[in-house]
Amino acid sequence: MSLLKKLNKLFNIPRSIYHYKKGHFLLPYLPGGLWIEPTNKCNLKCIMCPTSIVSQKEFGFMEINLFKKIIDEAKEFISYVVLCVSGESLLHKDFSQMVNYAKDNGIDTYVSTNCTVLTQRVAKEILEAGLDWINFSFDGCTKEVYEKIRVNANFEKSLQNVINFLKLKKELGAKTCVDLQILAMDKEGVKDYEENIDTFLDNFSGLPLNNIQLRHPSSWGGFFLDTDRFDTRELSGHFSPCSYLWSSLSVLWDGRVVACCSDFFGENVLGTFPEKSLKQIWNDEPMRDFRQAMINNKYLDFNKNCQGCDALWDAKILGLPSGIRGTSTLAVNNVFGGNYFSTFKRLAKYLEPNFAMEIVKRNKKTKRGSY
Template identity: 30%
Template sequence: MQNSSLNKKYGFSSENSKIFPLMIVVEITNVCNLECIHCPYSFISKDKNYRPRHMEMETYKKIADEVSEHPGSIFRLLCDGEPFCHPNFIDMLKYAKSKNISPINFITNGLLLDNAMARSILDSKVEVVEISLDAINKDTYDKIRKGSNFDTVMNNVHEFIKLRDSIGSKTKIFVSIIQQPESENEYDSFVDYWTPKVDKVISRPLTSIGGLVNIPRKNVPTSDNRWPCPQLWRRLFINVDGSAEFCVEDWDNKTIVGNIIDSSITEIWQGKEYTDLRELHLAGNFDAIPYCFKCQDWQARDWDYNYFHALNEVLNETS
């Protein structure tokens, strides 16, 4: 009975979300062109077991085909790498749009967002493009986003906005910043600079990425009572090899709950393993799930305000 009561407070937000995830997050590549200080890619990519991979088009199409059967589910291309590194990235966007999937969004570091890429993206009619910047000053940017070029990225973003506006594209543009010590003194400046220029400024708390990244304790939100993780009721994460995970922070593939090559998203989402995970979270039995028990990032997962709200706010402005 207690779980039933908690389900009303924390559980599925709609009947549709019981059937299919509100958001499907797809890792189309694990290759990146940067080594940001808050990201484990810088050392994972140097591990002897690391193998650079791009998602096969056949796997991607299988995912997109099923997502297309569930109108309204958010299709998000969020990688352990940079999506522009996938040689078929634009074809992937076009395929998803050909299946009438909406909304589609992705996140990029913007370094490869030249005019040709910008035009191809806008031609695809993707709903939301998020550009991860993390700083407004060059010195800060260079400390955080290793391997990038501040001037190139800033020019790319400004030209992208200008092109979007000049052709009357309905694509929404987000920029984002992670709250970390290196940039804490310029957060307000970041927001003030970008708010008049883009559709949304996203601020995210710094997380340890499943304990892989050391973060200062002052950057960890505090709360006395742990709540169930909203991701279990909202999102499914699909890796480059088609394996599905229940946690986006899992770079070590310890939270795998199936593989979409062998089964469907619906089967995984409604399956016993996922159902059991939700029940354990509702009961507060986090210690029964090793990966969840050691989680340092649970307080960063807020039920009240999240990326769904941000997307809905801007997409509903023109609907």
């Protein structure tokens, strides 16, 4: 893809910021990124995940031809695709082919995985396909904490999969950015991190791990409400309309298009691709109505899933809410290359409160009740 076309996509950043701040709901630009769900099926039953809490009506895998049709339309306006919504994306037999097809069309690729099915074959395929970024969701520095959260997973096996991936990345000279994320589910999780993180990191000595981050649990669009222990509203102080409605769309495995990457069960379908094009859906009546409801703080009348969603209360960084901030960072990464995304995440640690650690500190000061 030519630099001129990439720069044109980059201009969506100031456009989206301007129209978001003005509260416009009919937008003269197209989304800068997509979330695409290769599958909604998962092999784990993690205690914080909506797919473990709510019974899924139907499981499926996106057909590769449908994926290619999505990319064929979206390549003119998106800079990146996040290859996960719900489910474990690496279960899809054509995952590396998806990465390769997106990359061939000038689109950066991102995925988050639970590491459990990351065999050497899968690792080699996705590294050679040119995956730009992979996040390992590894929620515990010890076997006890990890397996309590990641039900049906094995600590030693998952850890070895990550180590093997990093060794292979080093061997191949791959530029894939590798992040490792640990969720602090409760006081025990924070204590586990503080006491064991150094020993845990020794496993990756000399290996190309780009970033490790302790995070508070997401409410997953309001599905997982047991997060008052890390209530973002208590720290950020004010409501911000969800900027994802001004920056991205999500496509489920069967082609249903939703506004939110946390709408795992397709409860607010805007349209179905390819019956409707992404361009049509972006400014069609359901999406316009949703934006207007969000601006008017009446989003619950339109989508009950927004209740309790922490994206509406996330702290801004450099004046940007999380949705537009993410899209902007990934667009810059797409144009200029390098690891701006990972660099920005590291910088964000100093600009954005770490809610997990902050709440624990506050509890220590006030001696409030236990988790």
